[in-house]
Amino acid sequence: MYTNFKGNKVYFSTGGLNLVKDNETLCFVHGAGQNHYSFTQQIRYFVSQGYNVIAPDFPGHGFSEGNQTISIEEDMLWLVELLAFLKIEKATFIGHSQGCLTILELAEKKPEFVRGLVFVAGAMSIPVNDFLIDTSIDNPEKAYDLMVTWGQDNYGSFSISDWPGHNHLAEGNAVMKMNDSSVLSKDLKSCNSYNNGKQAASTININCLAVLAKFDMMTPLKKGLQMVEIIKQCDYKILECGHFLPIEKPKELNALIKKYLNTLK
Amino acid sequence: MSEKYRFDTMSLHSGHVPDKETGSRAVPIYQTTSYVFKDTDEAAALYNMEVGGHLYTRISNPTIATLEQRLASLDGGVSCIACSSGMAAMHLVVSAICSSGDHIVASNKMYGANINLLQHTMTRFGIETDFVNPNNLEEIEKSIKPNTKLVFGEVIGNPGLDVMNVPEVAKICKKKNVPLAIDATFNTPYLMKPISHGANIVIHSLTKWIGGHGIAIGGALVNGGNFDWGNKEKFPTISGSHFALNGISFWEEFGPSALTAKIRAEGMYNFGPSLSPNNAFYILQGIETLSLRMKKHIENTKMMLKFLKENESVSWLRHPDLEDHPDHKIAKKILPLGSGSIIVFGIKGGRDAGKAFIENVKLSSHLANVGDAKTLLIHPGSTTHSHLSSEAMKMSGLTDDMIRLSVGLEDIEDIKIDFEKGFKAAAKISSNKC
Ligand SMILES: Cc1ncc(COP(=O)(O)O)c(C=O)c1O
Numbered sequence: 001m002y003t004n005f006k007g008n009k010v011y012f013s014t015g016g017l018n019l020v021k022d023n024e025t026l027c028f029v030h031g032a033g034q035n036h037y038s039f040t041q042q043i044r045y046f047v048s049q050g051y052n053v054i055a056p057d058f059p060g061h062g063f064s065e066g067n068q069t070i071s072i073e074e075d076m077l078w079l080v081e082l083l084a085f086l087k088i089e090k091a092t093f094i095g096h097s098q099g100c101l102t103i104l105e106l107a108e109k110k111p112e113f114v115r116g117l118v119f120v121a122g123a124m125s126i127p128v129n130d131f132l133i134d135t136s137i138d139n140p141e142k143a144y145d146l147m148v149t150w151g152q153d154n155y156g157s158f159s160i161s162d163w164p165g166h167n168h169l170a171e172g173n174a175v176m177k178m179n180d181s182s183v184l185s186k187d188l189k190s191c192n193s194y195n196n197g198k199q200a201a202s203t204i205n206i207n208c209l210a211v212l213a214k215f216d217m218m219t220p221l222k223k224g225l226q227m228v229e230i231i232k233q234c235d236y237k238i239l240e241c242g243h244f245l246p247i248e249k250p251k252e253l254n255a256l257i258k259k260y261l262n263t264l265k
Numbered sequence: 266m267s268e269k270y271r272f273d274t275m276s277l278h279s280g281h282v283p284d285k286e287t288g289s290r291a292v293p294i295y296q297t298t299s300y301v302f303k304d305t306d307e308a309a310a311l312y313n314m315e316v317g318g319h320l321y322t323r324i325s326n327p328t329i330a331t332l333e334q335r336l337a338s339l340d341g342g343v344s345c346i347a348c349s350s351g352m353a354a355m356h357l358v359v360s361a362i363c364s365s366g367d368h369i370v371a372s373n374k375m376y377g378a379n380i381n382l383l384q385h386t387m388t389r390f391g392i393e394t395d396f397v398n399p400n401n402l403e404e405i406e407k408s409i410k411p412n413t414k415l416v417f418g419e420v421i422g423n424p425g426l427d428v429m430n431v432p433e434v435a436k437i438c439k440k441k442n443v444p445l446a447i448d449a450t451f452n453t454p455y456l457m458k459p460i461s462h463g464a465n466i467v468i469h470s471l472t473k474w475i476g477g478h479g480i481a482i483g484g485a486l487v488n489g490g491n492f493d494w495g496n497k498e499k500f501p502t503i504s505g506s507h508f509a510l511n512g513i514s515f516w517e518e519f520g521p522s523a524l525t526a527k528i529r530a531e532g533m534y535n536f537g538p539s540l541s542p543n544n545a546f547y548i549l550q551g552i553e554t555l556s557l558r559m560k561k562h563i564e565n566t567k568m569m570l571k572f573l574k575e576n577e578s579v580s581w582l583r584h585p586d587l588e589d590h591p592d593h594k595i596a597k598k599i600l601p602l603g604s605g606s607i608i609v610f611g612i613k614g615g616r617d618a619g620k621a622f623i624e625n626v627k628l629s630s631h632l633a634n635v636g637d638a639k640t641l642l643i644h645p646g647s648t649t650h651s652h653l654s655s656e657a658m659k660m661s662g663l664t665d666d667m668i669r670l671s672v673g674l675e676d677i678e679d680i681k682i683d684f685e686k687g688f689k690a691a692a693k694i695s696s697n698k699c
Contacts, residue, residue: 016513037520044518045315062520063495149267156267159279163317164325165333165525167279169267171343174490174521242267250316 005085008066012036012056012082015047019054024115025088026261028055029079031097032126032187033136033147035062037175038096041163041250042257049258054091056082060180068186072098072194076105080113092116092264094257096246097219098187100227101126101194108200116264118257119210121245123223124197124230128188136185141177143184148172153215153242168247201230209260210236211245211253218243235260272339272455276555280334294546295327314510314530324533328542332549336475336485339454339552340467343490344525346533347483347545351450351470352378353538354484358446358466359383360536361528363414364502365391370408370443372399372418374427374662377649379419379448399429400592402437409441414499416443420459421451421585421605423635424645424669425662428585428592431599435463442499444492450474450636451605455559460489462599466524473636474606477551477558481544486528490521503527509534558638558674563603565680566672572681573610578622578688578695580611580666606672607635612688614695616646616655616665623647623668625690628675628683640673640680 001014013036019025026046028039036043036055046053058075059066069075079102083091092115095103100122107114136143148169154160159167176184208231212224221238228234237256241248270278281292300319302308311320319325329347337345348354359382363369371383373396383394395408399418409416416438418429431447438445446466447459453474459467469475471483494503494516503523504516509530519526533539540548551558570587573579585596585604596604612618622644623631629640633649643649646665650658655665673680 013517016510016518040519041316044313045310048309048313048315063517149269152267154267154282157270158282159275159334159338160282161317161330161334164319164327164330164529165337165345165347166317166522167334167337167343167345169269170337170341171490171521174343177491178520251318254316 002063003085005082006066008059009064010056010059010066010082011063012054013039013043015044015053017047019052019086023050023052025052025054025091027079027083027088027091027093028053029093029095029099029102030055030058030061031099032191033144033176033179033184034096035175035179037062037178038244039246042094042246042254045254046257054086054088060183062178068180068183069190070186071190072101072105072196075102075190076109080106080110083113089113090115092118092261094118094120095122096120097122097243098126098191101191101197104197104200108196108203114206116206116260117204117208118260119208119224119227120253121213121216121219121224121243122210122227123219124201124227125194125223126191126219128192133185133188133192136188140181140184144173144176147218148176148244150217151243152248153240155241155248162251168244172244172247197227198230201227204231206233207263208234209256210234211256212236212238213241213243213245214238215241216243273556275335275338276552279338280331292328292331292546292549294542296542297326298322314526322542323537323539324529326542326545329540329545332545332552333485335549335552336454336469337487340458340487341460341489342467342487344522345485345487346525346528347471347485347540348533349484349538349540350482351448351468351472351484352382354468354470354486355379355382355448357528357532357536357538358468358486359387359392359415361524361532362444362500362503363387363392366412367392367414368410368412369394369415369417370405370413371396371416372422372427372429373397374399374422374425375419375448376423379417383417399427399434400595402430402433405434406437406441409437409443413441413443415446417446417448419448419451420457420599421607423451424607424609426583426585426590426604426607426609428596428600428604430595431459431464432462438465439463442493442496451607452600453555453559455556456602456605457600460487460491465489465492471548472634474559474562475551475555476548477555477636477638478547479634479637479639481547483540483544483548486525488522488525492524494523507531561674562606562672565674565677566603566606566608568677569608569670569672569680572684573608576688578613578692580613582608582610584608608670608672610668610670611664611666612668612691614666614691618691618694619644619666619668620647621694622687622691626683626687628679635669635671637671638674640675641671643669645669
C-alpha cells in the first residue's frame, strides 16, 4: 500500500488488504539492504491469522522514496512517525537483522508503542567488516552477492526451498537490486555504528521471542544468545539455517511467532 | 554460509539433498496427485499462496520442484516452472503477460509451432504479433508499440540457425520497458544463459538436449526476476488486482518472483499443463550429464562440419560456428563454447536426392526431434513441408534440398560412414538428373 508520508511516496505491505480498525498489528522491520520481500512468506500468513500487518519499505528501499535514514536512531524515529501517521498506537514488532537493532532502540525509547518483540536472526550489535562496507560502496552488486551467499546455509547452495521452483540465492540478489544502489552501504554503516543495543535490551520488561539461526554468518548465533541473556524474559529457538531465516525456514518461523503471539493475548 | 557451486556441481545437486527420512541419494519420484494437510491452517495458507508447499500436483510436486530449482540455478533465474512441453511453457508465458488488445514483437526465424501459436492462435484471442528479423535492431525497436507487452526470440533459431543478438535486443527492451523472453532450447544453459545477457524470461523445451535422451516431453520457463512489472496500466494482471490472489497484486506480494507466482496461480491452476513426476525424474537424470553431453555434442558437431564441408554431395552448409554464417560474430561473442549441435545443409540433386539420402542412412534416425543423444535427421522437403512448392519453401526460409541434422553422441567415424551411404544414394539420383 502506498501513502504520502513526510512528502515522499512510501510503501508498506499490508498483504494487499486494508488495515482493520480493531485488529492487533504486527510490524515487520526489514534488515540491511532488504525490503518488505524479506517477509513474503510471513506477511499474508499473519493477515490470514487475523492480524493487521504492516511491513514498511524504509526510504530508498523497495518501493519507498525519500532520503535514506542513516542511523538506527533515525530508522526508529521514522518508523514510529509512520505508525503514528497510520494511527497505529501499539504493535508487536518483528525485526530481522538490522531490523532487530531498530526495534531494540524502539523498545527503550518508545516503549508505549510496543506490545511484543520478536528478534529474528538478531543481536544487540552488528559490527560489519570494512571489506563488506567498502564493497557495498564500490560495487554494490558484488556486496549483495556476498551477503546473500554468506547469509544462507546449504539451502542457498543447493537451491533448496519449500517454495516450489525458487532459487533463493538469485532471489536474494534480485530483492536487493530493487533498492537504490546507495542503500546498502548506508545501512551497513548504521549497523556498524550502533552501540546502544545492550543498554536498550536491558530496559525491556516484556516477554520477548528470539528466533536465531545456527549457521548465521551475518549476526552469529553467539551474539544472538548474548542478547537473550541480557533481555529479562526472552524465550528463544535456534533453527538449522542461515541468516535469511524468514526465507529459509518460513513455516518454522511462522509457527514460533504464532505461538508467541498467543502468549500475548 | 552457502557455497557458490559451479555448473557441473549444480547440474548434479541443485534442488535436492539426500532425503532426511530415507537417506535416498537419488531424487525420489513423488508419484502422487495430492498432499495431506497438517491442519486446516496449513491448508488455507497453501491455497492462498501465503507460504510455500505442495497442494496438488497440477500446481506443484516435490520431484518437479527439484527439476525447477535445478533449472533456475543453472540459468541464474530466481524461479522456474516446469510444465508438460516446451510449447506449454511458451503458452504459459504469453498468456500470463498478454491479454486481448496487446501486441508482441517476435523473431520471424523461429520454430514453426512458436510462429503458429503467435500468428494464428493468439490472434484469435486478440493478441497480435509483428514478426521481425531477429538481428535487425532498428526494426525491433521500431516495432515496439505502446501496447507491446513482450519481445520474443530464439537464441539459435530452429531450423535456420540465425543467432539473436540477445544483449543488444535486451538493451532495447529495457529502454522500452518490455520484457524479453528467449527460447533457449538449442543452446541450453551450458552454452549460454540468456538472463546473464539481460533477458527476463527463458523458455526451454526440456524434450531436447536438457532431457537429452528422447524419452520425455517437457518444458520450463525460468524467471530472471529482473523485470519491473510495477506499471499497473501496462501489466494490469501482474501488478494490479488479480482474482487468483483474492484481488491483490502479484507484483506487490511477490516482487522478483511475481511472474512465476502468477503463472502457478493462474496458468498451472486453470490451464493445467503439468509435467508428470516420472518425466521430471527422467529429465533430471538427463541434466546430471548435461555438460558432458553438450561437450561431446559440440565436439562431434565440429567434426561433422569438417566432414560435410569436404563432401562433394553437399551443396551448402550452415552453422553459426562457420565463418561464412551471417551471425558468426554474434555467435562467437554470446556462444563461446559452441553454437549447438544442429547443422543444416543442402544436398546436391534437390528434393529427390534429399529423400534418397534420408532413406539410405541406417544409424541416423529420421524423425521429428532434435537434441537426442542419438543422431537425428529430417528432410523438411519430404516431410514437414512436403506440401509446399520449392518457391513456397523459400518464402519460409527453407529449401527443398535442405537436411536438418542433430548431431548425436555416437562415435564420429560411425556417423560419417552412415552418411557416406546416404550420400552415395543421393548422388545416384543427382547424376540421373544430369
Ligand atoms: C526451439 C524450440 N522451441 C520449442 C519447441 C517445443 O518443444 P516441445 O516439443 O517440448 O513442446 C521446440 C520443439 O522442437 C523447439 O525446437
